[in-house]
Amino acid sequence: MIFRTGEKAARDAEFFNTLLERAELESNAEWDEFTIAFYGETNAGKSTIIETLRIHLAEASKRAEQNAFITEMAKAGLSKATFENAQHALESASQQLTAFESDFSARTSTSKSELDALDRALAAQQQLVVSIKAAASFWKRMSFLIRAPKEARDAKQMAAQLQSKKIDTACYFESLGQQHHSLKNAKAAAEELLEGITHKLDTLAQFADGRIIGDGHSDFTRETRAYRFGTGHGMFALLDVPGIEGKEQAVIDEVLKAVQKAHAVFYITSKAAPPQKGEKGQSGTLEKIKAHLNDQTEVWTIFNKRITNPMQLNGKIVSEDEQASLNTLDAEMRKQLGKNYAAAITVAARPAFLAVAQCLVPFGQDEKNKEKFVTKFSTEKLIELSGLAAFSQKICGEILTGFPAKIRKANFTKATTGLNESILAIKGVRERSIEPLIESLRKSEAAASAQLAGALEELNADFVAETDNQIEIFKSSARQKIYRMIDRDISNDDFKDALESILKAELPDLNTRITQSAETVFDKFKKSAKRALEDYKRQTAELQSIHGQFDGGRLHSSFNLNIKIDNGINAAGLVSALIGGALLWWNPGGWVIIAAGVATTLAGAYKAVRSFFSSDYKRQQQREAADKNISNVSWEVESSASSTASDAIDKIREHLQETAASLKEPIHTMTMVSVALGDSVKSLTALSNAVQTQATA
């Protein structure tokens, strides 16, 4: 929300009111169903407990899922025997194939080495025959034509044997190949069978009990889901809320929306210890509980005792040490939430779930775990031992009794808490930010105005001093020049002419010097005025950033309280408006008129001295006449210059008043904002009182 002008501020404040009414009241408008939000750290077991209650209390959507599961199960025609047979078939086909393959490779290498050995023996024998023939005499070689040597005959026999061995081996390996092929086929068929079953199991898993329960990874539940239950008391809803302390940023809106809607909150924890406090400015679980659950009228802690082994279910599920820790937890929670905190209830969610779950994926982990528990205890016993029986009785009895009145109380409390927090936040913004800002702006404005007024006074004083100074220079220069002429014993006519021409020559110089010094003092003024305005502009910007950190608290979620003051000060522009044109009123033409007046004055002086002849006396008279005339002229110049300057200064003063009004603009804007916020507080207080009256009606 941006307040720029007072009017806009008032309009925004009105909008602010309506929004608050809507945001805080309508979002809590769950009036028919008693709603319990399951709140707590990720993996604490919120979804497990809700799933258990859904099954145990036969929640409608759970019943529908279970019916779908039963139908799918019947369609699948799955029995333990078919599954086990398929598993065994695959196992034995795999084993046979593996055994065959290793035997096959052993046989291959044996046959190869046997054939290699025979090959080598035959080659050696043939080599022997060649060497015998080469070493034999002519007659011996002739006899070999009739009967080959024994070695040659042996070689022939060996070659025939090798050939037959090779044929036998090839036949043998061909039959092994066929066996290999059929074993591979058998394994593939067993795999296909099992895959078909697994596919059926996957389909079943979609309807199985426990689908909403996480797999042990954080942040399993991402969106709040409501499950509705009908009881003798009427309808109630359980909200399965995403967990805190995981990737909280991603789910925090869902968490807050859910607790805002709820009439009671179950804080689920798997640790029998008070929630952790934050460190080094970071919010711990405890601070979050305080912040998130502060406007709840009923908060319970549900301690989910983690149990994986049926042996742990003998006797009480909470040890003495754990009970002592739970007592500390109760005390800490009561300290944070006051009378709205109820107490801790213990439940062992996992065994409770396993006890009541009926539709579990066959042969899966859950089914195996259930098996572990149900072989040790009956379902009824497990429901009792896990604390589920007592817990669901507590919900349906104590917690739901008289729930319409509880809903009313919870909704009204939340509405008034919301409104009161908003009122406090607006008051805080007003007192801690807006009011100090206005005060500081006032101080800065006063300082800037004083600085400008001071600069104007200084301008006047500087101008007078500078003009006096220049006139003194003029006087002494004119006097020196005319005295020198007088000392030459000139006639009165010459004296008159000389004085006139000296004055006419000196006056334009004086004019130039006065104009120049006027420019210098105006320039000095210009600089100080600009500095004053720029300082003010900078100060308002700094003040804005110091006080602009509006702590809107809870309002921040719905409102962006961004108040901007544009002080609209353009120092350079304002300064030129201040003295722009002031120097134009300077009228150099005035000096000619002054000079013309000299002659008239001189004529009188001349008359006064004409009858005197003494030269000394004449010179004395001429000096006096010169002094008088120079003085008269100076006085004329001074009064003309000072009236010109005071006209200019008056004009500046007029503009200064306009500037002063624009310096007050930020103060005016912020005062309007403050008034608008004050009005908001009044109307929100009236609304809060009206809600309270309704609540107790």
Ligand SMILES: Nc1nc2c(ncn2[C@@H]2O[C@H](COP(=O)(O)OP(=O)(O)OP(=O)(O)O)[C@@H](O)[C@H]2O)c(=O)[nH]1
């Ligand atoms: N051993 C054991 N495991 C449990 C118990 N309760 C829950 N779990 C396991 O803890 C994991 C998380 O449980 P959920 O119920 O999904 O936890 P959650 O609080 O809903 O978690 P988020 O949805 O991430 O906020 C699952 O793997 C559960 O099986 C218990 O009592 N004993």
Ligand SMILES: [Mg+2]
């Ligand atoms: Mg969950």
